Ligand SMILES: NC(=O)c1ccc[n+]([C@@H]2O[C@H](COP(=O)([O-])OP(=O)(O)OC[C@H]3O[C@@H](n4cnc5c(N)ncnc54)[C@H](O)[C@@H]3O)[C@@H](O)[C@H]2O)c1
């Protein structure tokens with residue numbers, strides 16, 4: 001035998017009632033005789049309370065009563081054959097007349113007692129159940145209306161009555177035995193006291209009715225039909241990736257729904273828990289969906305945690321002082337006081353030093369709690385054995401829940417790592433030794449970020465979302481968006497990573513969208529934006545959006561974003577940059593970036609600063625981290641100059657070759673940066689620093705490959721003009737090299753802490769002789785790679801390879 005309970009939305013409309021009856025009919029067709037428990041039609045309970053309260057104030061209720069009648073009558077008209085309608089109307093009309101008399105009484109007396117209130121409210125369930133049972137009778141003859149107040153017996157606490165379980169179970173069994181051939185349609189929520197006066201069962205009352213019937217009749221299962229797909233892993237309003245859980249234990253369901261998950265109100269389920277009757281949460285609006293099974297044992301499930309619950313808007317009170325240490329009666333006095341005054345304590349922590357106790361309450365209880373404590377502990381406060389009581393507001397609780405944590409080390413590690421990495425400050429922590437709940441108190445403004453970060457950390461079978469804010473929409477920026485767009489699906493499926501670009505700015509405009517900017521038409525969107533570019537504002541919006549796994553990407557060649565790197569890292573946001581200006585500024589600044597990243601546990605990635613996408617920074621870092629030491633670096637690190645010397649042969653003209661390099665996207669936005677050696681200098685400087693040397697830019701010796709006139713060109717235009725003028729100068733160098741059977745190479749070197757860049761002519765015996773295109777080559781001679789150096793070689797400039805390097809950095813964020 002099953003108990004099927006339908007909530008207000010399931011009894012709310014013609015459509016949902018049709019589905020409800022289909023569900024019941026399926027059971028009946030299978031030879032079952034389920035017990036069907038019904039709530040009032042959606043919204044009706046509130047309407048009844050409202051009418052009663054208004055009547056008590058002397059206000060009219062006729063219009064609302066008419067509305068109530070109409071809602072029920074409309075359903076009858078739609079779902080009952082005309083010949084069957086009159087008896088239903090009559091039954092319902094009797095109810096509405098009684099209700100009207102009652103309300104009239106309240107209006108006359110201007111008084112609404114709890115007893116009358118319970119009675120008025122009970123009409124909601126009675127009317128819905130009469131209505132549905134009448135409609136059901138049209139489909140199966142044995143549909144039978146039961147007013148639960150005949151069998152559920154309670155005390156006289158009218159709005160929140162306590163059930164006399166023994167008597168109730170007896171009455172339910174008698175009723176059932178007398179009607180074994182019937183399908184019972186039972187009013188939820190309502191009961192009666194010893195004198196037969198109507199009482200109601202309080203919050204979640206209809207679920208309670210279902211559980212009481214289930215327990216009394218030893219049901220094989222209790223189905224709770226509602227309007228969602230089951231209990232979710234987290235609050236879906238805050239965590240988009242929250243998903244319905246297939247199964248949970250009773251304890252887990254209790255813990256999860258304690259904070260917010262509104263699907264069921266667990267205390268009402270206790271009669272079912274005690275008899276180990278499975279409870280299945282099902283969706284009336286998606287009947288095929290399996291829903292959530294809540295049962296005694298979920299051994300098959302291997303999830304360490306089942307879900308993350310949260311409660312917004314709490315306050316904490318902190319009590320500390322020397323007078324507490326070793327005082328055994330202290331907490332007893334404190335919590336008896338709070339219990340006596342009916343202040344519900346949500347969470348308690350005490351450190352083993354016994355120096356302080358922190359507890360959380362609803363904000364509207366905080367001031368009262370403080371005042372009570374000040375009264376109770378007046379003497380201790382006067383004697384300075386206790387410090388003044390402090391209230392902290394605007395806090396939230398986040399709790400990870402799951403019985404499997406007992407056997408799984410690392411759960412708290414994962415929780416705190418996810419919080420720490422996202423800059424979420426933890427104010428207090430509580431874990432019971434039963435180990436199925438770890439609760440942390442955090443700032444309310446961090447709750448959504450924390451929930452998402454923790455959800456991503458634990459439910460890895462889904463995918464992790466990185467939120468990226470991007471500066472610069474030039475060569476590299478554009479190409480990165482194109483690559484990301486093309487690989488979205490692959491990334492999510494194969495790597496478990498979703499990248500959302502949530503902010504973009506160039507020098508003119510900026511846009512934001514926390515759902516992710518559509519990369520099919522980001523250019524139009526950016527162009528159409530009414531937000532003028534403003535770096536300060538961009539950073540502020542990024543910080544305010546307070547997203548988890550957040551990354552700031554600098555794809556500009558500007559010094560301006562650099563000024564914000566530290567602030568960004570200090571805000572626990574990772575930085576990915578292809579802009580070399582930051583790392584090649586002062587050594588002090590170079591160091592501060594690293595310190596900030598380390599201190600806040602975020603990443604600072606800049607692989608493309610040297611050799612574009614080639615794994616050079618990473619290789620050096622691995623060498624250094626594994627204890628190797630660099631003795632010497634020799635390298636060609638300008639893709640532009642490499643390309644120029646590989647093209648500048650025979651009849652070629654220097655000016656045209658440089659132009660071609662720029663057209664191919666190898667040069668810096670300003671090609672003078674390449675040809676003057678600035679770009680190369682930055683790279684060798686960054687490598688020297690990463691290899692452990694405290695070098696400054698001025699320490700790098702640069703042999704110019706340009707004649708003096710070109711070095712001084714005031715604009716890019718002048719520069720190109722000068723290259724043209726100096727054609728003979730470049731041709732002479734080229735001819736000399738060709739005559740000797742050599743090639744031109746611009747080579748950087750780091751040895752004994754000294755860095756230099758020189759223009760060389762090398763013959764075929766030199767390892768750098770054989771280079772083509774925009775190739776870079778770097779050879780590391782180290783303590784371990786001594787006889788033969790470690791060499792990395794390949795295309796070291798160009799939009800595709802650079803954007804790919806930024807892409808790789810981006811998806812490595814948070815990987816360790
Ligand atoms: N081209 C390559 O092969 C290569 C290789 C490695 C690294 N890089 C680096 O990539 C970076 C970008 O190069 P690019 O070729 O894309 O340059 P680009 O000139 O095409 O693009 C730079 C973009 O940054 C924008 N910008 C400048 N200042 C800004 C600000 N304050 N806020 C927002 N946007 C701003 C510009 O409007 C422009 O759209 C440079 O730092 C370069 O050194 C390039």
Ligand SMILES: N[C@@H](CCO)C(=O)O
Nearest residue numbers: 638639640667668797
């Ligand atoms: N302009 C740079 C791009 C790669 O960093 C070069 O030519 O090497």
Ligand code: NA
Nearest residue numbers: 607610612614
């Ligand atoms: Na690189």
